Amino acid sequence: MPFPSIGPVRGVLALSLSLGCGVAAAAQAPSSSDTALLDTLSAVHPFSEVALSPDGRHVIYGSVVTGKRGGADVDVSALWIVDAKDGSHPTRLTACPGTVCDEHGAAWSPDGSHIAFVTTDASEQAQIAVADLRGGGVRTLTQAHGPLDTPRWSPDGGRIAFLYSKGAPRLPGPLNPLARDAGVLSSSVFEQRLAVIPAGGGEPRLLGPEDLNVYEYDWSPDGRRFAISAAHGSGDDNWWLAELDVMDAASGAVTVLERPKWQIAAPRFSGDGTRIAYIGGIMSDETITGGDLYVIAAAGGASRNVTPGLAASLHTFTWNGSRTQVVATEFAAGEEVLAVIDADSGKQRELWRAPQMIWANTVMGFAPGDVGVSLSKDGKFSAVIRQSYTQPPEIETGPPGHWKPITHANAHVARLTGPATNVRWKSDSFDVQGMLVAPPTIEPGKRYPMVVEVHGGPAFAHYPVFPSLLESFDAALARHGYFVFKPNPRGSYGQGEAFTRANVKDFGFGDLRDVMSGVDAVLKTAPIDGDRVGITGWSYGGYMTMWAITQTQRFKAAVAGAGLSDWLSYYGTNNIDTWMLPYFGASVYDDPKVYERSSPMTYIKNVRTPTLLLGGDRDAEVPITQSYEYWNALRRLGVPTEFVVYPDEGHVFFKRADQIDSTSRLVGWFDHYLKR
Numbered sequence: 001m002p003f004p005s006i007g008p009v010r011g012v013l014a015l016s017l018s019l020g021c022g023v024a025a026a027a028q029a030p031s032s033s034d035t036a037l038l039d040t041l042s043a044v045h046p047f048s049e050v051a052l053s054p055d056g057r058h059v060i061y062g063s064v065v066t067g068k069r070g071g072a073d074v075d076v077s078a079l080w081i082v083d084a085k086d087g088s089h090p091t092r093l094t095a096c097p098g099t100v101c102d103e104h105g106a107a108w109s110p111d112g113s114h115i116a117f118v119t120t121d122a123s124e125q126a127q128i129a130v131a132d133l134r135g136g137g138v139r140t141l142t143q144a145h146g147p148l149d150t151p152r153w154s155p156d157g158g159r160i161a162f163l164y165s166k167g168a169p170r171l172p173g174p175l176n177p178l179a180r181d182a183g184v185l186s187s188s189v190f191e192q193r194l195a196v197i198p199a200g201g202g203e204p205r206l207l208g209p210e211d212l213n214v215y216e217y218d219w220s221p222d223g224r225r226f227a228i229s230a231a232h233g234s235g236d237d238n239w240w241l242a243e244l245d246v247m248d249a250a251s252g253a254v255t256v257l258e259r260p261k262w263q264i265a266a267p268r269f270s271g272d273g274t275r276i277a278y279i280g281g282i283m284s285d286e287t288i289t290g291g292d293l294y295v296i297a298a299a300g301g302a303s304r305n306v307t308p309g310l311a312a313s314l315h316t317f318t319w320n321g322s323r324t325q326v327v328a329t330e331f332a333a334g335e336e337v338l339a340v341i342d343a344d345s346g347k348q349r350e351l352w353r354a355p356q357m358i359w360a361n362t363v364m365g366f367a368p369g370d371v372g373v374s375l376s377k378d379g380k381f382s383a384v385i386r387q388s389y390t391q392p393p394e395i396e397t398g399p400p401g402h403w404k405p406i407t408h409a410n411a412h413v414a415r416l417t418g419p420a421t422n423v424r425w426k427s428d429s430f431d432v433q434g435m436l437v438a439p440p441t442i443e444p445g446k447r448y449p450m451v452v453e454v455h456g457g458p459a460f461a462h463y464p465v466f467p468s469l470l471e472s473f474d475a476a477l478a479r480h481g482y483f484v485f486k487p488n489p490r491g492s493y494g495q496g497e498a499f500t501r502a503n504v505k506d507f508g509f510g511d512l513r514d515v516m517s518g519v520d521a522v523l524k525t526a527p528i529d530g531d532r533v534g535i536t537g538w539s540y541g542g543y544m545t546m547w548a549i550t551q552t553q554r555f556k557a558a559v560a561g562a563g564l565s566d567w568l569s570y571y572g573t574n575n576i577d578t579w580m581l582p583y584f585g586a587s588v589y590d591d592p593k594v595y596e597r598s599s600p601m602t603y604i605k606n607v608r609t610p611t612l613l614l615g616g617d618r619d620a621e622v623p624i625t626q627s628y629e630y631w632n633a634l635r636r637l638g639v640p641t642e643f644v645v646y647p648d649e650g651h652v653f654f655k656r657a658d659q660i661d662s663t664s665r666l667v668g669w670f671d672h673y674l675k676r
Helices: 032-043 235-241 473-479 508-521 540-551 567-573 579-586 592-597 600-604 623-636 656-674
Strands: 013-017 047-052 059-067 072-083 090-091 104-108 116-122 126-132 137-140 149-152 159-164 193-198 206-209 214-221 224-234 243-248 254-258 263-269 275-281 294-299 313-318 326-334 334-344 347-354 355-357 383-385 395-397 420-427 430-436 446-453 485-486 530-540 559-562 611-616 641-645
Touching: 013 159, 032 473, 047 159, 059 104, 059 395, 072 104, 090 395, 104 149, 104 326, 104 656, 116 149, 126 149, 126 159, 149 206, 149 214, 149 275, 159 214, 214 235, 214 263, 224 235, 224 254, 224 263, 224 275, 243 275, 254 347, 275 313, 294 313, 313 559, 334 355, 347 559, 383 579, 383 641, 430 473, 446 473, 446 508, 446 540, 446 656, 473 485, 473 656, 485 508, 508 530, 508 540, 530 540, 530 656, 540 559, 540 600, 540 611, 559 656, 567 579, 567 623, 600 623, 611 623, 611 656, 641 656
Parallel strands: 446 485, 446 530, 530 559, 559 611, 611 641
Antiparallel strands: 013 641, 047 059, 059 072, 072 090, 104 116, 116 126, 126 137, 149 159, 159 193, 193 206, 214 224, 224 243, 243 254, 263 275, 275 294, 313 326, 326 334, 334 347, 355 383, 383 395, 420 430, 430 485
16 A cells, blocks of 8 residues: 555545644645645656667657647656667657557567557557557557556567456556445456457457456567466455466466465566566565565476575566576665676676666656666666656666666756655664655754654655655655655565565554654754654555554644554455455454554544544545544544545545645645644
8 A cells, every 4th residue: 555645626525623723724725835846846757667679779768748638638648769879869659649648568579670559549548559660650459448558579579468458447456546336236357368469460369267367477488478477356456366377378278386475576487488587575565566586497396585685675677588697676775776686596796776766667656667677688788767866857878777867858857855864773673764854955053843754555665766746745845844754664665575574463563663763863863843743644654644643642743645544444345455464364354353453443542643634535445434434533532633535536646636735735734733
């Protein structure tokens, strides 16, 4: 459950009750300074993907453009081809000139002569298109009905595979708004299956059993098989139970290779096709990847952890045609690492390390997707999207670890905050890491309020990513004169699997101790007023906010977004309950005590902290009823509280007006209680 809100609304249903302190300023419209900040955040030009041609001469990147659709302004992803050395000769890659299309997922053919990508037709239905760079133009290959994504060429260039949810009414994934229930409920699902189409066009074939949901896949070097991560039943709900399979590319027959103990991601064939590697570990969210590198024989057998004891979390890797060498990106306690790992010995050679982030594609701008660096076929040239907390993103190319920018789209972007310092402290037996973000200016002798921002997940991290979204709460708070403390407590990525698993059966206890000892540490190093400290978070961070104020009175104000108040009621009302099994060890029906122990509602009568609650009414990951339960308790107990429900939003917010409103309310709430 990692995400803060991300996008605009027909209306906001504000459920407000003021007890003791009056209605907070959060309910007011954004001030001129708020508007200026939001305009600055909007000015950041985001990049969604980068793909280097096999010969390293050209690069495709994805960025956002604005156009008209139905008389309204819409933001969509666009693809551009440029010279990989200097970014010159930009050419738009599109299958629908003259209209506004959302296009992404660019994949080069093995010989570099064609590009497959996802486009949208006049009805906004996703389709697979292919561009012929030898002068053959662009053709749309499919006539699909339902979400599709992730095109990849067969090694011989004769076929294109993609993931396809035929007939599905919405995009797969629990982050998207849940369809409203009505009438007789059923358990019918629309599986995401693997489809293959001839590169020259034709009818796509759906492979594998109808009830098998395929999450990720990779072609074997001979084009005869796929390595897949897949699970039977509901795709949204069962990613946490996914198995590693091999699928025959002709018949669709599936052989189970392994049923891992933990979650798996990014199955990839070695260059000679004899082995499959994947990332394994405890992961709380689909697509938000972290763990160790595992290797298993493609013919079957036991898997082997290649990186046991790694003091970092792997989140992407590629064989790039090699039989033994893997190029990986890792997050290591506030720094990103690019490394070469020997799959036989496990020895690692670092190519680059910095308090920055690199990725070749991204999950909604929050975290790396399934590609960390795009490499030429010989591995000597590469392309990345590179950024830090104070340096906005640009496309950069060069030998791995030696990149130079080829775009300057964000050269005009003003710095939004003061320095972001990497901080470390001791908590129990752990060395814990986080970031402390300062206001843009600090006056000598003045002490400032601070807000603790707890990330979601819990298997996630505060990455050094430039604030660029309208709901970048940390940047908004810093701009308003706050220090913002962003801890990565136990359960986070960045310090190895033992650290990520350290909150199993212990939600709220050890991780809160880490947060509180971090607060003590930063109070000793920065001009912060310890009597004016607040806490906020979204998703699991919302849970930690709800939890923290039942355990301590140190926080003078709290804002919980998409928060979770009661693990027992949550288990039976959310759409992804299997994610909790690795963390709690059993279902709520088999061991309710372990769920009750970590539930804020168990200790709700301890709360004295004024609390603002935010959430979307169609949230599948954390149903809005969790916030209703908490809000009702607070108002009955006489605690100052306000609850804002955003219609038609899911776990993340996609509407610009809602992004602006939630950010403004959050800042206003803290201003009211921490600046008086």
